[in-house]
Amino acid sequence: MNIIFLESILMLVVVISTLALLMKPLGLHMFNAFEGNKTYLDFFGKPMMRIYSLMIGKNINENQTAKSYFISLMMFSLISIFVLFLVLKFQSYLPLNPNHIVNMSWDQALNTAVSFVTNTNWQSYSGETGVSYFSQMAGLAVQNFLSAAVGISVAIVLLRSLKKDRNDIGNFWYDLGISVFYILLPLSIIVSLIFVCLGIPQNIDPNTLAHTISQGEQVITQGPIASQESIKSIGTNGGGFFNANSAHPFENPNAITNFIQVISILLIPCAFTYLLGKYTNKLKLGWLIFGIMSFLFIISYSVMSMSELHLLKDSTTHFLSNFYESNSTISNMEGKDVRFGIIHSTIYNTASTAASDGGVNSFMDSYTPIGGMMALINMATGEIIYGGVGAGLYGMLMYVILAVFIGSLMIGRIPSFLGKRIDGKDMKLAMLSIIVPPCLVLIFTALTMVLPEYKNALTNEGAHGFTEILYAFTSASNNNGSAFAGLSSNTIYFNTTLALCMFLGRFVSIFAVIFIAHNFINRKNVRINTTNDIQVTSFVFSILLLFTIVVIGALTFFPALSIGPLLDNFSY
Template identity: 40%
Template structure:
């Protein structure tokens, strides 16, 4: 039964990929299409107000600078709002201003599409902050990732052109993609009993006569963009495990598809830009193989139950239900866990801290690889980076200059790709080690031993991958954790973006090389195998030792 539930959701995703991928292609192809009639007038007003009537094509340096400056302005505005929320409107519950280091962490978290939450939404933010900062950045950070992917695709597929205009792409990503999709999804969620209101908390009297407050607010609108934008930050502290955010198995499936659809569909968009759809299916195929392997691990581990309880004869046929909602069960919990870390969304419908040791390898590994679908745009760029690495390795093996989509891959591109490849493990393993040698870091660990290693490792892995989920047993709302994870989120987001846009800028200027009989094919099953192999080998060499110290050692101990 559980396998059938998972298969049904995957089938629904496959039905979405082609139409949504084609739609995204039409948005960013800059060719006249039917969407111009609907969205063109709105965009003209936006361009007129912002002074963007003349939207010239940009070099990669101007594109990157425009992206960084736009993000910086949004960070500054959001920081001020969080620090002044007590005196701002739409604060019926009288929530105080956010503490300085927590504000730094929160604003960086949401601008980098991480949504790591060291606070509880219903008690830490006013309605105004939820809408004007959190939801606003859920849109802008997601669109930032999408346009980076589009710019990179243009760089490796267009012939003698630039990678586009950031501001035009940024506006279109909002007006034609995320805002319309979010409105439709919000209406669906409201119809399925997810709250959407500006009323204050509900005051109730319990059967014992005590007073109880039930938090509510504009929940549906935040839940819609947190999934579509692969953001993940919840309105409530327990995220999509809360019955107001995710009340039923139907909403659970909708939320899974919402956070999965854009990253998966971008592979089809890539194929359209490359004018050879097989290229897109190769990337999708490699991602799917890795995804299914890790999903099988999570589902099998959680279905088998806790080994320690099994040895005592206390396990049931239900598997390990600790930390999971009965309304979802093992299958939908395992699928949600796999999708949210594959798509680097970070939303959770169960507590990852209570996963079995082998089950916890899945979310950790997917965030460490950061290529299996990934967040909106980012996962595709990372997988294309591995594709170029694969071509480079194969080219060296046969003594030919590597080529990818008709462009020669030379030392400049490989140096930039190496920077993007190495920064990810550096900002995970370095801060993890630092946390264990300082009392400021060790003091937050609630579980001594191997599980404590996993808690710290998960926190920095989630930050570096811009995922945002956590092993919530970690007491992370301290200056040490707020500052260190904030810096990791910054580096994890922008170093790779700058490096990959530089690669796109370099490739777009190169003259295409004609395909010959000796050209290495990148649109067949052989290359799918090469791509999967490169990802696994690089990931295993980098992260397997620390995985062995955490989840694997914990599993061996409790057996």
């Protein structure tokens, strides 16, 4: 059996097994933290929460209405965008700028501010030359924590609405604090220390000018990299300290750090599936959702890996037999680091595009058309294959609600989910959450393609050039942040349109989720007959849910994929 085949199977087994082992203890810790139960981190979290409560001057234990919760979240996010915009626009006048980084233009500062506040982390700048150390630490790293905490908070709101003994939405400021001080910050400290031990730099020194043996000069960029790298992965942010992101040896030195980053990206999203089981008192449901996510992840990773190994290039051959006979000489190593090779590159990029992270350790523009298409599909499904922290779970639950509605109508029953009646308002909100990102993608991709100046931003023509545009708006609208790297996006047009897609793709979905939770809570005292409910923990329902995800994704994006990566594949 070929060594590459064994390596790919072993990689999947190790990654999914590690996630399955870690998701329960982390999920249980998250449940206890949000429910006010005793945890092992109370010695750290409780003092921080008291200081935090005094700083914001609000009673964080007072329950809010759905409207108040959403307004608090939006005001916090808008203020965050404004403050980060000012930091980036005037960074040359701020401290901790030993490399004398200049101010960003207004459109790039706006794009970057919206990007990091929406947990997208799209970068139209080069990290080592575009932002100062102060901007990295006080601006971008802070938003890496806060934007991830917002996603976690929204998911917790939806889970509370499914808990039988909870009749409240909760408090946004409380949820935000718990997310940061009990989950994101402790994990980031641990991972940062591990990264420093494994060779990732952490300092505030200026760039080093090195003299090479060929009598040349080389500028070596340093900085607070380890701390940025840890929350970049744990918060499914993806914004790299360097332009090369995790392909840079300072961000990702070896296969061990690569594996840790993959696990860090997927850990909290997986823990949320166990958290779903705890809140609904149906652990089987949590494991079923984890199984569906893992199934889709395995398919995506397998197809991407086989494509990069050139096993799918000739459709007349049997790819499985080729897998046994293949060797590294036929692999597509363009855009990939020799430290990682095909398998470590595709597992990372599958994780990052499936989990709303956006980090890369190899470059999608150099992938085969089918390999790049799998990354597109991961994002186009709404990034519910694990998904972002919090966002992945509430995105998946929107599909669950849709599948329950479809299944109930097919068999002539009144739609209900875990004893909660699903009515027209819920379906409108769920469909709003599911449909808005694809609409943004397709509308802005079509608009961009008819503008004559779009060609100036492309490094490729034809189907591949179209894919670069499609990928950019898919990444922005689904809050991923990865790019094909062949698109010169630092223009007023792209900075503003992508920022708009990021903003609407994030907050329209959040609006829908919070008010669905509000509807569920208001129906808790309404008794309905649940004996005829669709069994959401059954194998039949899991098949229905899979088909709902695939069919909606296929019907929405298949025409665009046909004239993009699929057409590119036929001319490849």
